[in-house]
Amino acid sequence: MKTRFYAVYLGALTLLLVSSCGSLRAPVFDQYSYQKGTELKVDALNLMDKATMSYDSEKTAIDTFQAELDKMLEYQKNRENNTISYAMWKMIANPDKNFIGGFLERWKEKGTLIGPFITEAKGQVSDALDLILQYEGKKDPVAENKLKAILGIQ
């Protein structure tokens, strides 16, 4: 009887602790985000190399890349506890910010871009995407899995 009382007490305590710390819920590492993010980085940098050629001649490649970027944004938007990664991806894709979204917009406006500018802009896009990938890599699946195992929800 006493054991049951302690078990209920323990359950209530755990529930209280978990619910009270909801805002601190740690984001979880996601293999797809990391892998797809790496692919998008490589694709973005390859596409930027083509900006010495006219925007119109590369329109198909640009549209394909843009579609992949849009899919990534949609994926990030719907992940749980993912406010920061989503905000970072939104910045990357935003045509008003000076990363890949802004680069493509500038390419469209100017028609072609010059080599030294492309090289420097690539460095900026690369640094930005590295930050996102490093952030994803910092998320630890071990702690979350351990918590789920303790709570019996795995």
Added chain:
Amino acid sequence: MDFKDLLKELKGNLLSLMGSKFDDLKDESKKDVQDFLKASKAKLERWTTLLAEGNITLDDYKWLVESQKDLVVLQGLYAAGVSKIKLGHLKNSILDTVINTAIGFVKEKEDGNNEANA
């Protein structure tokens, strides 16, 4: 454009993004901020040289400087995210300790009851 002023502005933006908590940051995070500013200085110097030599236009230069400012915001988001992850790990450790302590306590009680019944 004086890149010392620019660097000062970037540092100001970064610190205001992190609130007045720079002094409270762990050494690791402080190092991230300092490394970032060091990298910013090198880029601004390089871009200014490219502009002076006519390799990029003023418009290109402005675009790149703006992108560095955007990178400051991204760095701020990254720092905030990493802090959140660390807090999450701390929460999990606390939860783990509470549960293990409670389980130990329940087991002791159970063992005590079994001995009394025997």
